[in-house]
Amino acid sequence: MSNDLTSELQQQISEAYAQGTPLQIAGAGTKAFYGRTPHGEPLSRGAHRGRNKYSPNEHVNSAPSCTPLAEIEAELATHNQMLAFEPPHFGAGATLGGTVACGFSGPRRPYAGAARDFVLGTKILNGKGELLRFGGEVMKNVAGYDVARLMTGAMGALGVLLEVSLKVLPRPAVEVTLRKDLDESRALKAMNRWSGLPLPLSAAACDGEHMFIRLSGSTKGVKAAGQKIGGDVLAEDEQIWERLREHRHGFFESATPLWRVSVAPGTAPLALRGKSLLEWNGALRWLKSTDDATSMRTLVERHGGHATLFRGGDRDGQVFHPLPPGLMQIHENLKRAFDPACILNPGRWYTQL
Amino acid sequence: MQQSEQETIARRISREELVRELRRFLRDDAVLYAAEDTRPYECDGLSAYRRVPWLVVLPETTAQVQRIARLCFENNVPLVARGAGTGLSGGALPLENGILLNLARLSGVLEIDPLNRTARVEPGVRNLAISEAAAPQGLYYAPDPSSQIACTIGGNVAENSGGVHCLKYGLTVHNILQLKVVTIEGELLTIGSSALDSPGFDLLALMTGSEGMLGIIVEITVKLLPQPERAQVVMAAFGDVTSAGAAVAEIIGAGIIPAGLEMMDNLAIRAAEDFVHAGYPVDVAAILLCELDGTNDEVSEQILLVRDLLLQAGATEVRTARDEQERLRFWQGRKAAFPAVGRIAPDYYCMDGTIPRGRLAEVLNRIAEMSREYELPVANVFHAGDGNLHPLILYDANTPGELERTEELGGKILELCVEVGGTITGEHGVGVEKINQMCVQFNEQELQQFHALKSAFDARGLLNPGKAIPTLARCAEFGAMHVHHGKLPHPELERF
Numbered sequence: 001m002s003n004d005l006t007s008e009l010q011q012q013i014s015e016a017y018a019q020g021t022p023l024q025i026a027g028a029g030t031k032a033f034y035g036r037t038p039h040g041e042p043l044s045r046g047a048h049r050g051r052n053k054y055s056p057n058e059h060v061n062s063a064p065s066c067t068p069l070a071e072i073e074a075e076l077a078t079h080n081q082m083l084a085f086e087p088p089h090f091g092a093g094a095t096l097g098g099t100v101a102c103g104f105s106g107p108r109r110p111y112a113g114a115a116r117d118f119v120l121g122t123k124i125l126n127g128k129g130e131l132l133r134f135g136g137e138v139m140k141n142v143a144g145y146d147v148a149r150l151m152t153g154a155m156g157a158l159g160v161l162l163e164v165s166l167k168v169l170p171r172p173a174v175e176v177t178l179r180k181d182l183d184e185s186r187a188l189k190a191m192n193r194w195s196g197l198p199l200p201l202s203a204a205a206c207d208g209e210h211m212f213i214r215l216s217g218s219t220k221g222v223k224a225a226g227q228k229i230g231g232d233v234l235a236e237d238e239q240i241w242e243r244l245r246e247h248r249h250g251f252f253e254s255a256t257p258l259w260r261v262s263v264a265p266g267t268a269p270l271a272l273r274g275k276s277l278l279e280w281n282g283a284l285r286w287l288k289s290t291d292d293a294t295s296m297r298t299l300v301e302r303h304g305g306h307a308t309l310f311r312g313g314d315r316d317g318q319v320f321h322p323l324p325p326g327l328m329q330i331h332e333n334l335k336r337a338f339d340p341a342c343i344l345n346p347g348r349w350y351t352q353l
Numbered sequence: 354m355q356q357s358e359q360e361t362i363a364r365r366i367s368r369e370e371l372v373r374e375l376r377r378f379l380r381d382d383a384v385l386y387a388a389e390d391t392r393p394y395e396c397d398g399l400s401a402y403r404r405v406p407w408l409v410v411l412p413e414t415t416a417q418v419q420r421i422a423r424l425c426f427e428n429n430v431p432l433v434a435r436g437a438g439t440g441l442s443g444g445a446l447p448l449e450n451g452i453l454l455n456l457a458r459l460s461g462v463l464e465i466d467p468l469n470r471t472a473r474v475e476p477g478v479r480n481l482a483i484s485e486a487a488a489p490q491g492l493y494y495a496p497d498p499s500s501q502i503a504c505t506i507g508g509n510v511a512e513n514s515g516g517v518h519c520l521k522y523g524l525t526v527h528n529i530l531q532l533k534v535v536t537i538e539g540e541l542l543t544i545g546s547s548a549l550d551s552p553g554f555d556l557l558a559l560m561t562g563s564e565g566m567l568g569i570i571v572e573i574t575v576k577l578l579p580q581p582e583r584a585q586v587v588m589a590a591f592g593d594v595t596s597a598g599a600a601v602a603e604i605i606g607a608g609i610i611p612a613g614l615e616m617m618d619n620l621a622i623r624a625a626e627d628f629v630h631a632g633y634p635v636d637v638a639a640i641l642l643c644e645l646d647g648t649n650d651e652v653s654e655q656i657l658l659v660r661d662l663l664l665q666a667g668a669t670e671v672r673t674a675r676d677e678q679e680r681l682r683f684w685q686g687r688k689a690a691f692p693a694v695g696r697i698a699p700d701y702y703c704m705d706g707t708i709p710r711g712r713l714a715e716v717l718n719r720i721a722e723m724s725r726e727y728e729l730p731v732a733n734v735f736h737a738g739d740g741n742l743h744p745l746i747l748y749d750a751n752t753p754g755e756l757e758r759t760e761e762l763g764g765k766i767l768e769l770c771v772e773v774g775g776t777i778t779g780e781h782g783v784g785v786e787k788i789n790q791m792c793v794q795f796n797e798q799e800l801q802q803f804h805a806l807k808s809a810f811d812a813r814g815l816l817n818p819g820k821a822i823p824t825l826a827r828c829a830e831f832g833a834m835h836v837h838h839g840k841l842p843h844p845e846l847e848r849f
């Protein structure tokens with residue numbers, strides 16, 4: 001299925017640039033909940049399709065940004081390969097572009113790397129409608145500034161992603177998940193202690209009562225590590241990692257605002273009110289809380305971290321952790337460098353971006 | 354060279370005045386301007402380009418770096434950062450009218466955090482010193498450029514350096530968490546965090562590999578990894594380069610990610626063997642060094658797999674290092690390969706293109722053809738698993754015209770890399786060296802976007818002017834020069 005709308009998109013952006021019309025970039029809309037309330041004329045890439053170029057022997061997949069993530073993952077699976085950052089879909093129809101634009105990563109992130117770590121190249125339209133290509137399809141590339149990675153997680157504020165090349169990895173031969181009864185504070189210590197040892201860990205989480213550890217690798221390697229760590233082997237159909245990744249775990253069934261707190265993994269449990277769930281060895285802490293954002297952020301900042309209002313709450317307020325003035329200035333300058341008329345997803349990050 | 358870009362900067366202070374200002378807060382021996390003191394800084398690892406610096410400044414603290422930057426900003430003085438000067442693209446080449454900021458004295462390991470597996474260090478810390486400092490905790494810093502005993506972590510970040518183990522563990526960009534950066538205005542920014550992400554754009558990735566063009570890195574928090582339980586290296590010999598290249602593709606295609614997968618051709622093997630007696634077979638066309646690491650059981654399993662694959666791919670001999678000493682010796686030969694090649698020719702010129710791994714054999718054969726055509730020997734020793742080539746062109750700078758021929762051959766090799774879908778630099782950076790080839794890899798609008806990005810950090814263009822990104826005027830000139838020499842390079846490329 002091929003339907004290249006590049007020139008139509010280019011024209012729409014050039015006109016918006018000339019007239020200063022704000023555009024909201026949308027894929028399948030599975031991540032519309034994220035960030036500040038979008039506004040502007042919809043720039044839909046929905047119909048922009050093209051061929052997925054997958055080279056299993058090179059470990060590279062290049063696809064138009066509107067390719068469904070599920071389609072790419074299914075194709076990789078036929079060659080026993082995967083997107084190692086295990087991106088969450090957050091709904092049917094999630095696209096490659098939306099995934100990379102949001103920069104979300106799943107359970108394997110602390111061990112394998114984040115979305116940006118796997119982005120090799122991008123083709124984009126900037127805020128003037130110029131078609132630009134950065135990075136490429138090879139593993140190492142330091143020619144020019146790393147704009148391809150800069151685009152990852154920029155939520156479309158610096159350009160519209162048209163195509164993304166990702167590094168893919170072989171699937172591990174075996175995966176086993178262990179469960180141990182541990183509270184948050186003990187789980188934090190245990191997860192980080194195990195992570196400092198040469199063991200084939202690939203995920204670690206704690207729901208407040210249990211610690212979950214996933215091991216990935218060769219049959220023998222996983223077995224030996226499992227004996228070292230101990231705990232009950234979890235049945236595969238529990239799908240714990242998928243439920244955590246997609247927010248289908250019971251913890252996430254709630255109308256309370258959901259905060260995403262990011263700190264150094266070993267940080268002791270934070271004195272924040274609300275129920276929490278830890279992923280990434282404790283580097284990612286989900287918190288259901290109606291607490292005041294400012295006091296929460298002050299505390300998180302003291303631990304060198306930041307807090308995002310991930311779902312719910314006031315979507316017109318400070319959804320993302322405020323930036324110090326020096327960094328905000330650089331952000332504004334960069335926004336102007338890529339999108340001089342400030343038409344691409346304006347206000348999705350901060351009022352001035 | 355980059356004269357035109359430099360001359361556009363109108364300095365507003367004389368050297369004498371600037372020295373006086375600097376000595377208000379720096380020791381006398383931290384401000385060097387006499388030719389005998391500054392000459393040691395006239396080049397980096399790319400010695401074909403030399404320029405005696407106008408002024409060399411050696412700060413010891415972040416606060417001093419901030420004051421130096423502010424002085425430069427106020428007086429329109431260009432500023433070039435320098436780590437150990439091992440860079441291979443002339444990135445730290447000094448200017449005739451600016452400061453060379455030597456960061457070697459900011460060399461403290463500030464903190465090792467075993468629980469969070471991080472190290473916080475100053476930019477002048479040598480790459481290997483981080484792993485040494487972390488070793489008592491059973492941890493290490495994974496990216497290991499062959500220059501790791503000398504190069505600094507600041508330089509590594511500025512170049513996004515790689516190394517033998519980057520195939521499995523990633524490049525510098527994958528192994529750092531936070532930077533402290535001094536802007537040209539003297540402001541201190543914290544980019545990234547001790548967490549795994551931070552709000553806003555990914556400035557951490559943007560700073561990595563930015564070649565001193567966006568800011569001065571004054572502190573780095575790196576990720577540390579647990580030392581693997583076991584590491585084992587397998588060496589395979591091949592009768593021709595084509596089958597060695599195919600073996601690389603086979604291993605990667607089979608779903609094995611070795612910790613390192615390196616290739617050396619005959620010229621490089623003989624040079625290394627003469628130099629460090631690594632125990633390589635010297636009568637073969639190429640060897641592959643394949644390192645496997647992990648738990649004991651995993652490594653045993655993978656060695657068997659890899660041995661089979663190598664033999665199937667036509668290896669004439671496959672040897673597993675018998676013990677740790679032999680493993681280290683095999684690697685010593687590889688890591689000393691550049692200096693070893695330096696012993697067999699008066700000069701060598703190291704290239705750094707990356708190509709799709711499946712095209713290795715083809716590209717190596719074409720490089721061999723070009724080497725014959727230009728009558729300049731080329732040795733190959735490189736990160737095969739990543740498709741990152743390092744052709745070393747052997748030449749003699751004292752033979753008139755030979756450097757020019759070498760540069761032309763180098764340019765051709767890089768253009769070949771772009772032609773097969775690769776890039777002109779995998780890890781050494783653009784610097785002054787590959788600035789013309791940037792015009793081949795990027796079009797006008799892309800280059801302009803790079804310049805706009807640079808202005809977001811450094812609107813006056815005072816940081817490392819004339820490096821990394823060519824002006825459009827320069828590309829026009831280069832294009833004209835190319836037509837002059839014959840035909841346009843790769844008219845089949847859509848972007849050119």
Ligand SMILES: Cc1cc2nc3c(=O)[nH]c(=O)nc-3n(C[C@H](O)[C@H](O)[C@H](O)COP(=O)(O)OP(=O)(O)OC[C@H]3O[C@@H](n4cnc5c(N)ncnc54)[C@H](O)[C@@H]3O)c2cc1C
Pocket residue numbers: 397398433434435436437438439440441443444445456476497498499500503504505506507508509510511512513514515516517564565566568569570571691692780781817
């Ligand atoms: C024998 C040999 C082997 C090598 N092997 C490898 C290899 O395997 N892999 C690899 O990637 N490279 C390799 N290199 C290249 C080189 O060692 C790396 O590029 C290294 O990272 C440079 O570090 P440095 O401290 O010497 O930086 P320098 O050469 O001093 O500077 C390099 C660039 O970084 C900038 N810079 C330096 N410090 C800072 C700072 N604190 N803030 C901002 N900008 C800064 C400079 O302006 C310059 O543009 C090798 C070099 C040699 C000579």
